Amino acid sequence: MKLDRFIANHTPHSRQTARLLVASGRVTVAGERVCDPRFDVDQFVAIRLDGALLQDRPALFYMLHKPVGFLSATRDLQHRTVLELFAPELREQLHIGGRLDRGSSGLLMLTNDGSWSRRLTEPKIKLPKTYQVTTLRPISSETAERFAAGIYMTTEQLTTSPAQLLQLGECTCRLTIYEGRYHQIKRMFHAVGNQVVSLHRESMGAIQLDPALAPGQYRALTAAEIASVDQVSRSS
């Protein structure tokens, strides 16, 4: 396997970032610095990024009930981060698969498996993510149609995948989207002249937020939950 692919598979970094990390001299293979991202490696040789060994770590998969007010980041000088909710021995190992805004709550997945977490958010895999949304103004009758047709996002110059909106009340709905673009739901509602007041993620693919988890609590994912993400990837 090429070194850049190995790093992408064992960290949250994309293959492109992995190439830059290797080129900038931050990776060693069997104790020697290697700057060629196409260097061939196998599982038996020690590969380190900034001195941290990338192999032989037990795979970790968690769901967290993210409370409002916590940042989906590993470190921040200003705000509390979701990693601070985890036991100290886990904090250094986990990264987030599919962020939620600071003001949003609900299901957040954390893992040390970079290729698994990428599948949660990769737009071409189209893993459904379902949210309960409360809006400032009543949700108009054409909102569901506009979302089903896709909303054009000027920054990315693309149209969102058809999303399903189920109206629950005048200003509440359950919305399923298939990507995880920056502030996607807020921008979708903004595009139809409305504003999101609260956002709570209920599920990602087949994984539902465990109702036994109070805000701030987490638990390990089951084997079936972990495998469910691979099943969606294979069928897409």
Ligand code: URA
């Ligand atoms: N869309 C948003 O706008 N915010 C989130 O936290 C998640 C999806």
